[in-house]
Structure formats: structure tokens, C-alpha cells
Amino acid sequence: MNELLENWEEKAQEKQKQNKQYLQKLQSKRGRGVEKLLPDLHEEAFSNIDCLQCANCCKTISPRFKPPDIKRIAKYLGMKEAAVIDQYLLMDKEGDYVTKSSPCPFLDSDNYCSIYPARPGDCENYPYTDSYHFFKRPNITYLNSTICPAVYFVLEKLKKELPL
Template identity: 70%
Template sequence: MSVSLTDWEKKAKEAQKANKQFLQKMQTRKGKGAEKHLPELHDEAFAQIDCLQCAGCCKTISPRFKTPDIKRISKHLGLRESVFIETYLRLDEDGDYVVKRSPCPFLGPDNYCGIYDVRPGDCHNYPYTDSYDFFKRPNTTLLNSTICPAVYYVLERLKSIIK
């Protein structure tokens, strides 16, 4: 089955209920063997999707900035950690450091990341389409399906494979 990425945002919103049910089913069945398909589907999705054409993640959500991320990025920017935090970050409702506002302050007008080589771990791993985290956090995956075309693509392909 081929997945059309034309109007994927609209289709992702329309598929929210079905996707939520599918992800809940996958979580209760510990992936039901679906995780073995993720690396292949991840590669398939990114063979068609250029993140630089989208940057939806950087424009709408924030990664968590963990202590090693803060240390690494502060050093890269030549800032004291406290100055980096004060300038760019805030604590969210879960007690995690996130960017103060969207889009990410490190996103350039060309959709390139200004700190790509030292980006936070969450950015490096996003959109989690190649790991069991895809099923482990169904609410996050559901949200990501409306932000990232790769997540939408992988979900649609999985639903056609796993009955």
C-alpha cells in the first residue's frame, strides 16, 4: 500500500480517532510485532520526506533540554549555562526545560538548525518512527502525526500491515 502525502495534515487530523485506537491497541499488545517494521518504514518515509521542506517540529513543539544538552549547547554557544537557560528556556508543567516560544529560536529562515551538531537528544531522535518509543508514548505519537508527515506515513503504513 502506498500512502499519499498530499494533504497529509488534513488526513492526519481526520484519522485521529482511528490512530488513537490503533496506538492503544499496539501499546496493550506491546507492539504486537509491529516494532520490527519501524526501521524499514522509517527509511521508506524519509526517502519521500525532506525535513527542510517542513520543519513542523521546530515550528510548533519543543524538545526537552536535559542537563547534558544544556551543557553541550551552552558550551557551543559560548554562554554560561545559566545565561543559556535564562535566554532561551523555561520550565514546563512537567518540570522539563523547553524553549520559551515557538518556533525554536535556533531554527533559521531556511529551516536549517543553527545548533544541529549539538542539538538536544529529543531533536536527534525525533520523530521516534524507528524505535519502540513510537508505541510507548501513544499520546505523543498521536500529536506528532499532525506535526510530522513521517509519523503520519508510518502510522498509515503500519495500519495496513498490522490488522
């Protein structure tokens, strides 16, 4: 395992304030070329991290289930859309469908997703370490750095490459 990732959860908690400030500064400076660095940092992170060993995202947070996601999942499961909603989802205060419980009801005991081919778009794109969302949403990114080792890894590498 990469040295940067040793005790990453503890380090991420300790650096929350610092990371939030860094991301806010980065956002205010219009990314400072971050978008060009993200694909390589993303690849490096995932060459060191196996999501199936972690699955913190599936265990702790819920994606948003948009209507096309629900339709796709219902078809994949051979269920009606209303049945998927009734059995697995609820509407949050922002008006988005999210899972009724954590961990995600589609997460199997081996950390595989039972609906992987039909998973929600939020799951497919998470943890956003290779897209502009990484610095466009600083509050979400710094929170994700305490959930996902890849986000923590990319953020720490970025702070070394682009000190502010």
C-alpha cells in the same frame, strides 16, 4: 511526492481518533512485532520526506532540554549554561526546560538548526519512528502524526501491514 503524503495534515486531523485507538490497541498487544517493521518504514518515510521542507516540529513543539543538552549547547554557543537558560528556556509544569517561544529560537529561516551538532537529544531522536517509543507512547505518537509527515506516513503504512 508519495500519494500517501498528499494533504497529509488534513488527513491526519481527520484520523486522529482512529489513529489514537489503533496505537492504544497496538500497545496493549505488546507491539505485535512492530519494532521489527519500524526501521524499514522509517527509511521509506524519509526517502519521501525532506525535513528541511517542513520543520513543523521546530515550528510548533519544543523538545525537553536536559542538563547534558544545556551544557553541550552552551559550549557550542560559547555561553554559560545559565545564560542559555535565561535567554532561550523556561521550565514547564513537568519540571523540564523547554523553549520560551515557538518557533524554536535555534531554527533559521531556511529551516536549518543553528545548533544542529549540539541539538537536544529529543531533537536527535524525533520523530521516534524507528524506536519502541513509537508504540509505547500512543498519545504522543498520534499527536506527532498531526505535526510530522513521517509519523503520519509510518502510522498509515503500519495500519495496512498490521490491521487490528
